Amino acid sequence: xxxxxxxxxxxxxxxxxxxxxxxxxxxxxxxxxxxxxxxxxxxxxxxxxxxxxxxxxxxxxxxxxxxxxxxxxxxxxxxxxxxxxxxxxxxxxxxxxxxxxxxxxxxxxxxxxxxxxxxxxxxxxxxxxxxxxxxxxxxxxxxxxxxxxxxxxxxxxxxxxxxxxxxxxxxxxxxxxxxxxxxxxxxxxxxxxxxxxxxxxxxxxxxxxxxxxxxxxxxxxxxxxxxxxxxxxxxxxxxxxxxxxxxxxxxxxxxxxxxxxxxxxxxxxxxxxxxxxxxxxxxxxxxxxxxxxxxxxxxxxxxxxxxxxxxxxxxxxxxxxxxxxxxxxxxxxxxxxxxxxxxxxxxxxxxxxxxxxxxxxxxxxxxxxxxxxxxxxxxxxxxxxxxxxxxxxxxxxxxxxxxxxxxxxxxxxxxxxxxxxxxxxxxxxxxxxxxxxxxxxxxxxxxxxxxxxxxxxxxxxxxxxxxxxxxxxxxxxxxxxxxxxxxxxxxxxxxxxxxxxxxxxxxxxxxxxxxxxxxxxxxxxxxxxxxxxxxxxxxxxxxxxxxxxxxxxxxxxxxxxxxxxxxxxxxxxxxxxxxxxxxxxxxxxxxxxxxxxxxxxxxxxxxxxxxxxxxxxxxxxxxxxxxxxxxxxxxxxxxxxxxxxxxxxxxxxxxxxxxxxxxxxxxxxxxxxxxxxxxxxxxxxxxxxxxxxxxxxxxxxxxxxxxxxxxxxxxxxxxxxxxxxxxxxxxxxxxxxxxxxxxxxxxxxxxxxxxxxxxxxxxxxxxxxxxxxxxxxxxxxxxxxxxxxxxxxxxxxxxxxxxxxxxxxxxxxxxxxxxxxxxxxxxxxxxxxxxxxxxxxxxxxxxxxxx
Amino acid sequence: xxxxxxxxxxxxxxxxxxxxxxxxxxxxxxxxxxxxxxxxxxxxxxxxxxxxxxxxxxxxxxxxxxxxxxxxxxxxxxxxxxxxxxxxxxxxxxxxxxxxxxxxxxxxxxxxxxxxxxxxx
Numbered sequence: 001x002x003x004x005x006x007x008x009x010x011x012x013x014x015x016x017x018x019x020x021x022x023x024x025x026x027x028x029x030x031x032x033x034x035x036x037x038x039x040x041x042x043x044x045x046x047x048x049x050x051x052x053x054x055x056x057x058x059x060x061x062x063x064x065x066x067x068x069x070x071x072x073x074x075x076x077x078x079x080x081x082x083x084x085x086x087x088x089x090x091x092x093x094x095x096x097x098x099x100x101x102x103x104x105x106x107x108x109x110x111x112x113x114x115x116x117x118x119x120x121x122x123x124x125x126x127x128x129x130x131x132x133x134x135x136x137x138x139x140x141x142x143x144x145x146x147x148x149x150x151x152x153x154x155x156x157x158x159x160x161x162x163x164x165x166x167x168x169x170x171x172x173x174x175x176x177x178x179x180x181x182x183x184x185x186x187x188x189x190x191x192x193x194x195x196x197x198x199x200x201x202x203x204x205x206x207x208x209x210x211x212x213x214x215x216x217x218x219x220x221x222x223x224x225x226x227x228x229x230x231x232x233x234x235x236x237x238x239x240x241x242x243x244x245x246x247x248x249x250x251x252x253x254x255x256x257x258x259x260x261x262x263x264x265x266x267x268x269x270x271x272x273x274x275x276x277x278x279x280x281x282x283x284x285x286x287x288x289x290x291x292x293x294x295x296x297x298x299x300x301x302x303x304x305x306x307x308x309x310x311x312x313x314x315x316x317x318x319x320x321x322x323x324x325x326x327x328x329x330x331x332x333x334x335x336x337x338x339x340x341x342x343x344x345x346x347x348x349x350x351x352x353x354x355x356x357x358x359x360x361x362x363x364x365x366x367x368x369x370x371x372x373x374x375x376x377x378x379x380x381x382x383x384x385x386x387x388x389x390x391x392x393x394x395x396x397x398x399x400x401x402x403x404x405x406x407x408x409x410x411x412x413x414x415x416x417x418x419x420x421x422x423x424x425x426x427x428x429x430x431x432x433x434x435x436x437x438x439x440x441x442x443x444x445x446x447x448x449x450x451x452x453x454x455x456x457x458x459x460x461x462x463x464x465x466x467x468x469x470x471x472x473x474x475x476x477x478x479x480x481x482x483x484x485x486x487x488x489x490x491x492x493x494x495x496x497x498x499x500x501x502x503x504x505x506x507x508x509x510x511x512x513x514x515x516x517x518x519x520x521x522x523x524x525x526x527x528x529x530x531x532x533x534x535x536x537x538x539x540x541x542x543x544x545x546x547x548x549x550x551x552x553x554x555x556x557x558x559x560x561x562x563x564x565x566x567x568x569x570x571x572x573x574x575x576x577x578x579x580x581x582x583x584x585x586x587x588x589x590x591x592x593x594x595x596x597x598x599x600x601x602x603x604x605x606x607x608x609x610x611x612x613x614x615x616x617x618x619x620x621x622x623x624x625x626x627x628x629x630x631x632x633x634x635x636x637x638x639x640x641x642x643x644x645x646x647x648x649x650x651x652x653x654x655x656x657x658x659x660x661x662x663x664x665x666x667x668x669x670x671x672x673x674x675x676x677x678x679x680x681x682x683x684x685x686x687x688x689x690x691x692x693x694x695x696x697x698x699x700x701x702x703x704x705x706x707x708x709x710x711x712x713x714x715x716x717x718x719x720x721x722x723x724x725x726x727x728x729x730x731x732x733x734x735x736x737x738x739x740x741x742x743x744x745x746x747x748x749x750x751x752x753x754x755x756x757x758x759x760x761x762x763x764x765x766x767x768x769x770x771x772x773x774x775x776x777x778x779x780x781x782x783x784x785x786x787x788x789x790x791x792x793x794x795x796x797x798x799x800x801x802x803x804x805x806x807x808x809x810x811x812x813x814x815x816x817x818x819x820x821x822x823x824x825x826x827x828x829x830x831x832x833x834x835x836x837x838x839x840x841x842x843x844x845x846x847x848x849x850x851x
Numbered sequence: 852x853x854x855x856x857x858x859x860x861x862x863x864x865x866x867x868x869x870x871x872x873x874x875x876x877x878x879x880x881x882x883x884x885x886x887x888x889x890x891x892x893x894x895x896x897x898x899x900x901x902x903x904x905x906x907x908x909x910x911x912x913x914x915x916x917x918x919x920x921x922x923x924x925x926x927x928x929x930x931x932x933x934x935x936x937x938x939x940x941x942x943x944x945x946x947x948x949x950x951x952x953x954x955x956x957x958x959x960x961x962x963x964x965x966x967x968x969x970x971x972x
Contacts, residue, residue: 072951491924513897523897525922526931526938549879553918553933556879561933565913813870813892815884 004082004105006039013312014099014107016089016254017115018044020051020298021285023070025113025305030079032313038110040081043101045088046138092258094278111280111312114255114268115305118248118286118296123158127220133242136167145243149174152240156180156229158217160187162326164245168209171243179210179237181229183246186213191326191337192377195354199361199379203333206359212237250287250294263289272318274308282308291321298462299430306432325389325429333359334382339375339392340365348374353406355380362406364388371397373405386469394425418472419480427469430462435473442477450474489748490527493520497531497673497748504535510542512550530555531748534635537671538743541791543798544634545805554633557809558795559615564823564833567615568608569595570632571622572668575642575660575680576603585625593618596830601712602639602677604630609831611818613810619796628794631669635749637676640664641689645682645699654699656682659728663697666732667739669792673746673755676739677711691719694752695735703727708738708766709756717753720763723771733782737770740781863958863969872964880930882906882917883968890968891917892959893941895928901959902941903968908932909952916954 006012013029015022022042029040051069076083084105091100098108120135122128134145149155153176157168160182172178180187186197187204201211216232220242228238250267261269261277267289274282274290284304286296295301303319310317325338340348347368354361360380366373373392378385388405391398398405421427423436441447441456450470454460460467488494493516495503500519509515512532516524524532529550536542548556559567571586586605590597593614595607610618619629632638642660646652660680670676679690680697690696696707702725710719723734746755759765768774799805811818823834869883869892880893889906908915911934919930921941928941938947939954946952958969 069951074951492922522925523895523921523923523928525924525929526920526936529920529922549876550920552920553915556918561915561918563911563913565915808876811882812884812889813874813881817884 004041004084004107006041006082006107010037010039011110012039012041012108013111013113014089014109015040015042015113015115016099017117017251017285017287018042018046018083018085019115019117019285020070021117021301021305022113022115024302025115025284025308026076026079026081027071028306028309029312030081032309034309034313035080038312041107042076042081042083043087043089043099043105044083044085046140047086048139051139089254092254092281094258094281097280109280111282113308114276114281114283114287115285116251116254116287118250118294120244121247121249122244123217123246125217125220127222128244130220130222130226131224132222132226132240133220133244136163136243136245145171145241146174149176149241152176154178154239155241155243156237156239157243157245159245159247160184160211160213161190161245161247162188164243165204167243167245168204171241172207172209176241177210179212179239180204181212181215181217181231181237183216184213187211188335191335191341192379193342193363195352196335196337196361196363196377196379199354199359200333200335203359203380248286248294248296250289252287255283255287263292267294272307272320273311274304274319275311282311284308290319293321297326299432302430302462303432325393334378334380334385336378336382336385337376338385338389339373341375341377351402351406364405366398366402366405370402373398386466390421390425390469393429394422418469419476427473428457428459428462428466431458433457433459438470438473439477442474443481447474448478489531490525492516492522492524492528495519497535498745500531501535501539501744504532505539510536510540511547524550526552527748530635534671534673537636538788541669541788541793543793544795545799545802548805548808557612557615558619558629558633558799559610560633562608562833566609566611566833568606568632569610569615569618569622570600570604570606570630571627572630572664573604573639574664574668575640575657577642577657577661582625582627585622585627589618589621592621594831596832600632600639603641604639606632609824609833611811613818616800616806616809619800623794623797623800628668629796631795635672635674637664637667637670637672637678640667640678640680641693642680643682643685643687645680649682651685652682652699653701654682654704656680656688656697656699659697659704660688662728663732663735666789667735669795670739670743670788672739672743674749674751676752692716693719695719695738697731700725704731706731706734709752709763711751711753713751715753719753720756722763722767734770736785737778737781738766740785741766741769741777744781863971865970866960866962866967867970869966869968872961872966875966878921880917880919880921882914885968885970889914889917890957891930892966892968893917893921893928893930895921898928900928901961901966902928903957903959904930904939904941904944905955907954908934908937909954910935910937910950 015025026040026042087101087103089099090102098106100106120137122135132148135141155171155176155178157164158181160180164180168178168180186194187200188197204211217229218232219230220226221228221230226242228236229242230236252262252266252268255268256262263269268276268283268287270276270283270288270290272290274284276283285301286294288304307317307319326336348365349368351364362378364373364376372395373388376388421435423434425435427433427435427438437457438453438459441453445456447453447456453470460470489497493500503519512529515532530552533547533550537544544551544555553561557567559569562568590607593610595609598606600606640660640663642656645654645656647655663678677693678695679688679693681688681690682699684698686698690698691707691710692712693710696710696719698705704726705721706723706726707719708722710717742752742755824831825834867885875881875892875894877894877896880891883890883892891904891906893902904916906914906917910932913934915933916930919933921930923929924947929938929947930941931938937950937952940947941956944954944956960967
C-alpha cells in the first residue's frame with residue numbers, strides 16, 4: 001500500500017466518490033481558494049480519474065476513455081489534490097471522524113463529502129443474475145457488453161427511459177436485433193406526454209427497433225446463460241442478451257452502515273444546505289435525497305457541489321429545486337422537454353402541433369393571458385429548443401402571434417436575437433453561466449471560437465446542449481463589434497483554404513517551404529501541410545511522391561495505414577469491372593504476401609496487412625498486370641460505382657458500366673478538399689446507389705440525370721438534382737465545372753454535401769454557376785480540369801520507378817529488419833491484426849517495448 | 852559540424868550512431884533500431900535541428916511516431932501520430948493535444964556526418 005502524504009498543519013476534507021459530481025466539487029473547491037486551508041483527498045472505486053458519464057455511449061461507439069475524462073490525473077496533482085482510485089471507502093467512524101478504505105488507508109477528516117452517486121436499479125426478477133444480463137452504467141459494463149455480444153443476434157433492453165434508448169441504439173448499431181421493454185404505457189414517461197411518447201415510438205420503429213409497452217418482467221429464462229424473458233402477461237420473448245436500464249438507485253450503503261438518516265425509499269437524507277444528519281458530513285449528487293427527491297441530471301448535481309463548497313468556506317448557500325429541462329439527440333431523433341411538461345395547474349393554454357407525415361410533435365404551455373411560456377415538449381425536431389427555453393427561463397414576454405412559437409426556426413415569424421437577452425439570462429444551466437458572463441469573456445479575452453469560451457467560462461462543458469446558443473452568441477458579439485468571423489486554417493496560416501488556393505495559383509507557388517515563408521509563420525503542422533500538398537496536387541498535379549514530407553502517412557506511403565501499423569493496398573478497378581485474369585493476379589499477389597482480402601463498398605478489392613517494405617514489390621506485380629493506384633489513401637477520387645446497365649440488365653436504359661469507367665478514368669488521381677465518390681445507375685432503380693455519392697448519374701430514356709453533393713457516412717445526405725435528361729458529353733462538361741468549382745472554394749476536409757449546405761444560395765446558385773455560367777468561370781474551370789486530366793500519372797509507378805523515393809519503403813534506416821510490431825490472429829481462413837491493448841491508466845511509457 | 856542538444860536532465864550513457872546524415876529524410880521522421888527497441892529521429896531543415904524520441908505512440912502502443920507529420924506549435928517542435936493525430940513536443944515529450952500521455956525524448960548530435968542519439972538510462 002502506498003502511503004498518503006498530507007500537510008500535517010492543515011485539516012483534511014475527504015471526498016468519497018470520484019464521479020462527475022465529486023470532480024465538480026474539487027474544481028469549485030480549488031477555484032474558491034480553499035486548498036490553502038485544507039488537504040483535499042478523493043477516493044474513487046473505479047480505476048479512472050473522473051469521467052463524463054453523460055456521454056458514456058460515445059465510449060461504446062468508439063470514443064477513447066481519455067476523451068471522456070473530466071480532467072487528467074495531472075490536474076489533481078497540479079492542484080495538490082490527493083486522488084486515490086480503485087480503492088473504495090469501506091468504513092466511516094463518525095465518532096472518531098475517520099474513514100477506512102478497502103486497501104487499508106485510514107484517514108481523519110474535518111468534513112466528509114459523500115458523492116457516491118448511484119447504481120443501476122435492477123428489478124428483483126427471478127433469474128436476473130444469469131450470464132448475459134448487464135446494466136449500462138460504467139465503462140466496465142460497456143466493455144463487458146461489447147465482448148459478450150460478439151456472436152449474439154438478439155438483445156432486449158429493459159427500460160424505455162433516456163439511457164435505455166441510448167443502450168438500445170448502441171446494440172442495434174452492433175448488428176443485434178434489439179427490443180425495448182417498458183413497464184409504463186409510453187416511452188420516456190417522465191419527460192413526454194402520451195402523444196410525444198407515441199411519436200417517438202413510431203420513429204424508433206421506423207429505425208427497426210422493436211418497442212413493447214406495458215410489459216412487466218416476470219422471469220429470466222435460461223440454463224446459466226440467458227435465452228429469453230417471460231412477462232407477467234405470459235408472453236415469452238427469446239433473446240441472447242438483456243441490458244437493464246430501469247432507473248437508478250442511490251448508493252447509500254456507506255451512509256446506512258455508519259447510521260446516517262436515509263429516506264424511506266433510499267437516498268441520504270440531506271437538507272438544502274447539503275448537510276446530512278451529521279453536521280460534519282455533506283452529501284451531494286445522485287446519492288443525496290434533497291427536497292424529497294433524487295436529482296438525476298448533471299446541472300442540479302453541480303449546484304449541490306457548489307453549495308457544499310460554499311458552506312465549507314463559511315458562506316450561506318442553499319440548493320433550490322432545479323429545472324429538469326432536457327434536450328437530447330436520441331438515436332438521431334430530437335427529443336426535448338422543459339419547464340412544466342405535463343401542464344399541471346390551472347389557467348394554462350396549450351399550443352399543439354403535430355405532423356404525422358414527418359413525425360414532428362410540439363406541445364407548449366403558455367400562461368392564461370398568453371404572455372409567458374411555462375413549459376413544453378418537442379419530439380422529432382427540437383431546433384427551437386434553445387430559443388423556447390430562453391423565453392421560458394427568462395420569463396420573457398411572448399409575441400402577440402403565439403403561432404410563431406411553434407415555427408420559430410422555419411421562418412415562421414418569431415425573430416429572436418440572442419443579444420436581446422438580459423445579461424443575467426442563464427445560457428449554460430449546467431454551470432450556471434449567464435449571457436453577461438459569456439459576452440464579457442468574449443470581449444475581454446478576444447475570444448474567437450467556442451473552444452475558448454468553454455475554456456474561459458466552462459459554459460458548454462456539461463451536457464453541451466447550449467453549444468448552438470454559444471455559437472450564435474459568439475457570432476453576434478463579434479459581428480456587433482465589427483470583427484470578421486473567419487475560419488483560418490491553423491496557427492501557421494491566417495487564411496481560409498480558398499484564399500490560400502488563390503495565393504498558390506496566382507503566385508505560382510510550388511512547394512511548402514516557399515508557401516510558409518511567403519504567407520505563413522512557424523514550421524507548419526499536421527493540418528496545414530497535407531492541405532498545402534492537396535492544393536499543389538489540385539493546381540499543378542504535382543506527383544505526391546515528390547512531396548512526401550508534407551503528406552499524411554497514407555499519402556506518404558501511398559497506402560492506408562491500419563491497426564498494427566501495416567498498410568492496405570487498393571488497386572483501381574474502374575466502374576467495378578474486372579477480367580478473370582486480373583482477378584487471378586490479385587488472388588496470387590494476396591497469397592504470395594499473405595494479405596487479407598475484402599471486397600470494399602466501392603466495388604473493388606482491398607488487400608490488407610502489407611508491411612512497408614513489401615509495398616513497392618506488391619505494386620510492381622500489380623502494375624505489370626495492368627493495374628494502377630486506386631488512390632484509396634488520398635483525399636481524391638475514389639471510385640465510380642456502377643450497376644450492370646443496359647448491356648445485360650433487362651431494365652437498363654443506358655450502358656452505365658461503360659460510362660462509369662469513362663468517368664472514373666477521367667477523374668482518377670484528382671485531388672480534392674475531401675474524398676470524392678461517384679456512381680452511375682442504368683435506370684431509375686438506382687442499384688449503384690448513385691444518390692449517396694458526391695456525384696451521381698442516373699440513366700433515363702433520353703440520357704442522364706445528374707445529381708450532386710450526396711454522401712453516405714455518419715450523416716447520410718441524398719445528392720440533389722443538378723440537370724435532367726442531358727447527354728454524356730454535357731454530363732462530363734457539367735461535372736468538370738462542378739468538381740473544379742468545389743475544389744477551388746471548399747473549406748479543408750469539407751465534403752461536397754457540407755460545402756453545398758454552406759454555399760450561399762445553395763443548389764440554385766450552383767446551377768447558375770455550372771449551367772448558366774453566371775460567374776463567367778466555366779471556360780476556366782473546364783480548362784483547369786482538362787489540364788489535370790492531361791497530366792495524370794499513376795503514383796505507384798512514379799514511386800517504384802524513382803530510386804530515391806523507393807528507398808523510403810523500409811521500416812528502419814539502420815537495419816533491414818521489418819521492425820513491425822505486427823501481430824496477427826487467424827479469422828475465417830485469413831488473418832487480422834491483434835486487438836489494440838486495453839487502456840491502462842495511466843499508460844506505462846518508455847522505449848522498452850521490444851520490436 | 853554542428854551539435855544540437857535538447858534540454859534534458861538525464862545523463863547520456865551512450866551516443867548511438869544511427870546513420871549518415873544524407874540517408875535521413877528532410878522535414879520528416881524515420882525509425883531507428885536500437886538494441887531491442889525503436890527510436891524515431893526527425894530533422895527540421897528550416898531551423899537545422901534534429902530531434903529523437905521513442906517510436907512508440909503511447910496512445911494505442913503503435914510503433915508509429917516516425918511516420919507522423921512534424922511541425923511546430925508556437926515555439927515548440929512537435930510530431931503528430933499518424934493514427935489519431937495525438938501531438939507531442941519533441942523537446943519535452945509532453946502531449947500537446949490535451950491527453951494524459953507523454954513520450955521520452957533524446958538528445959541528437961551530428962559528428963563527422965553521422966547522426967548520433969544520446970541514449971539515457
